[in-house]
Amino acid sequence: MFDVCLLGTGGMRPLPGRYLTSCLIRYGGHSVLIDTGEGTQITLCRTGWSFKDIDTILFTHYHADHIAGLPGLLLTIGNSGREEPITLMGPQGLRVVVEGLLRITGKLPFQVLGRELTKEEIEEQREICIGDMFVTPGKCSHGGMPCVGYSVAIKRRPRFDPERAKAAGIPLKLWRVLQQGEEAVGEDGTLYTPDMVLAEERKGMKITYSTDSRPTKAICRLAEGSDLFICEGMYGDPEKQEKTEEKHHMSFQEAATMAARAGVKELWLTHYSPAMPDPEEYLEVARAIFPNTHLGKDRMIREFKYED
Amino acid sequence: MFDVCLLGTGGMRPLPGRYLTSCLIRYGGHSVLIDTGEGTQITLCRTGWSFKDIDTILFTHYHADHIAGLPGLLLTIGNSGREEPITLMGPQGLRVVVEGLLRITGKLPFQVLGRELTKEEIEEQREICIGDMFVTPGKCSHGGMPCVGYSVAIKRRPRFDPERAKAAGIPLKLWRVLQQGEEAVGEDGTLYTPDMVLAEERKGMKITYSTDSRPTKAICRLAEGSDLFICEGMYGDPEKQEKTEEKHHMSFQEAATMAARAGVKELWLTHYSPAMPDPEEYLEVARAIFPNTHLGKDRMIREFKYED
Numbered sequence: 001m002f003d004v005c006l007l008g009t010g011g012m013r014p015l016p017g018r019y020l021t022s023c024l025i026r027y028g029g030h031s032v033l034i035d036t037g038e039g040t041q042i043t044l045c046r047t048g049w050s051f052k053d054i055d056t057i058l059f060t061h062y063h064a065d066h067i068a069g070l071p072g073l074l075l076t077i078g079n080s081g082r083e084e085p086i087t088l089m090g091p092q093g094l095r096v097v098v099e100g101l102l103r104i105t106g107k108l109p110f111q112v113l114g115r116e117l118t119k120e121e122i123e124e125q126r127e128i129c130i131g132d133m134f135v136t137p138g139k140c141s142h143g144g145m146p147c148v149g150y151s152v153a154i155k156r157r158p159r160f161d162p163e164r165a166k167a168a169g170i171p172l173k174l175w176r177v178l179q180q181g182e183e184a185v186g187e188d189g190t191l192y193t194p195d196m197v198l199a200e201e202r203k204g205m206k207i208t209y210s211t212d213s214r215p216t217k218a219i220c221r222l223a224e225g226s227d228l229f230i231c232e233g234m235y236g237d238p239e240k241q242e243k244t245e246e247k248h249h250m251s252f253q254e255a256a257t258m259a260a261r262a263g264v265k266e267l268w269l270t271h272y273s274p275a276m277p278d279p280e281e282y283l284e285v286a287r288a289i290f291p292n293t294h295l296g297k298d299r300m301i302r303e304f305k306y307e308d
Numbered sequence: 309m310f311d312v313c314l315l316g317t318g319g320m321r322p323l324p325g326r327y328l329t330s331c332l333i334r335y336g337g338h339s340v341l342i343d344t345g346e347g348t349q350i351t352l353c354r355t356g357w358s359f360k361d362i363d364t365i366l367f368t369h370y371h372a373d374h375i376a377g378l379p380g381l382l383l384t385i386g387n388s389g390r391e392e393p394i395t396l397m398g399p400q401g402l403r404v405v406v407e408g409l410l411r412i413t414g415k416l417p418f419q420v421l422g423r424e425l426t427k428e429e430i431e432e433q434r435e436i437c438i439g440d441m442f443v444t445p446g447k448c449s450h451g452g453m454p455c456v457g458y459s460v461a462i463k464r465r466p467r468f469d470p471e472r473a474k475a476a477g478i479p480l481k482l483w484r485v486l487q488q489g490e491e492a493v494g495e496d497g498t499l500y501t502p503d504m505v506l507a508e509e510r511k512g513m514k515i516t517y518s519t520d521s522r523p524t525k526a527i528c529r530l531a532e533g534s535d536l537f538i539c540e541g542m543y544g545d546p547e548k549q550e551k552t553e554e555k556h557h558m559s560f561q562e563a564a565t566m567a568a569r570a571g572v573k574e575l576w577l578t579h580y581s582p583a584m585p586d587p588e589e590y591l592e593v594a595r596a597i598f599p600n601t602h603l604g605k606d607r608m609i610r611e612f613k614y615e616d
Contacts, residue, residue, distance in 0.1 A: 101411075
């Protein structure tokens with residue numbers, strides 16, 4: 001299935017019992033990690049999930065609380081026995097930052113590939129295929145620092161409909177190829193296409209992750225129709241709204257408004273200010289706007305299953 | 309007084325409940341921190357000790373498990389309100405590593421000063437004055453990576469002896485200057501020296517800290533007569549001796565042997581391998597060699613008071 005684990009929920013600095021905001025997504029034996037603040041490897045260790053399966057690390061931006069844990073994490077992945085390359089992906093600046101941080105790792109037992117997102121990929125929200133997952137970046141607004149949110153989606157191949165295949169008179173030995181979404185040519189030269197044997201589209205799954213941003217239309221568009229929207233809620237107290245804006249962050253109210261506009265199914269708040277020890281106090285502020293809001297907690301896990 | 313806190317006791321990677329080896333020493337309102345692996349700021353936060361008083365950070369070497377926590381720590385020190393400069397000190401390579409790591413901190417509210425130790429300072433174990441503390445580096449042997457141990461000492465001015473001052477006929481108004489260790493000239497031109505009014509030397513305090521090294525004569529010399537010797541014990545199991553040597557580390561037995569040779573009062577073991585979940589199992593191995601051995605634990609604190 002499609003598993004999502006919110007490894008940490010803190011902003012700015014890790015606290016005892018609250019690690020920095022990071023999210024791990026597993027699907028089909030592969031894992032995508034979003035952000036690696038200081039301590040990410042400790043909270044990941046607590047989940048018991050594999051380090052070795054992490055193929056791709058996505059960065060929202062390069063403030064320390066989102067990337068300082070990278071060197072230690074890569075070393076621990078190395079010690080887990082991984083030898084296959086790992087791809088790091090993020091907005092402009094990736095190479096410079098990673099080159100600086102990797103000065104303390106020595107030689108790693110795998111290749112580290114950098115994939116800096118282009119402006120076009122971000123602005124046009126172009127889908128990037130990573131194994132069986134589809135990652136789409138979306139532009140955030142974080143006071144001049146290049147910053148992106150991501151949606152990670154699983155698409156489902158439509159179900160094969162043997163009745164349609166029979167009705168269309170398609171030779172039995174071509175069924176398998178068509179079922180896999182490829183065209184096939186019969187012995188008599190007839191071209192058969194997958195739509196001749198496949199039933200209607202099936203809904204896949206999609207989660208969207210966004211932190212360190214003012215609300216933007218781009219994030220709203222990115223999150224559209226998500227099964228889960230993980231969004232920053234730096235402050236819950238409406239009296240801190242001014243401070244939230246000044247620091248280029250997002251409040252509970254704003255995150256809930258975005259969730260409602262984007263028509264997501266569920267909202268998890270995260271990236272709490274260290275000055276807000278008990279986010280629970282303000283949950284109702286968000287629920288008044290978007291009822292299916294939940295407070296992110298360290299190592300909160302969701303298994304997504306297909307609806308049908 | 310002179311307070312020592314072993315912030316973490318882990319080697320290689322931070323574990324839930326075992327942070328990476330780091331040590332904070334407080335004296336007279338100033339703090340010296342040795343090593344800042346990933347998570348150091350979290351364990352420091354648990355102690356309740358001040359971030360703002362950290363004036364100097366000493367690095368043994370630049371493997372990630374000893375320095376990856378630096379960017380986050382500096383940001384948190386900045387958020388504590390510190391504006392005075394911080395000095396980073398370590399062996400060869402300091403500037404390159406720090407320049408790389410600080411790419412993710414943005415502008416800090418204080419100046420970061422780099423003080424790379426020279427080969428002569430390390431080889432000759434030259435004393436460096438830091439406020440009221442005296443720091444001495446000593447050469448470690450860690451497989452080619454420049455690496456040092458440190459001793460941190462407090463010296464005490466000898467007590468003033470009014471009987472001696474009277475007997476020497478020193479004018480009363482010069483007593484204060486002489487007491488402070490300075491020379492003074494009387495109205496009649498007579499030169500008075502501090503030794504005329506001061507009693508015998510008084511023992512100060514000294515702790516020595518060494519990790520990531522094979523046993524060396526230099527560390528033994530550095531640790532000589534220490535009140536406390538904090539030393540790596542990567543493995544306790546005598547069967548892991550070969551592995552310990554291969555990885556350029558030190559075993560419980562070797563640390564205890566060093567402690568005995570250096571004539572220290574007390575030994576704390578630290579920097580345990582993640583593969584050794586229960587160091588307690590091997591404590592007796594070290595105690596058979598050096599009875600006053602203790603197992604370092606995260607946030608173990610010792611207040612040192614003068615003997616007299």
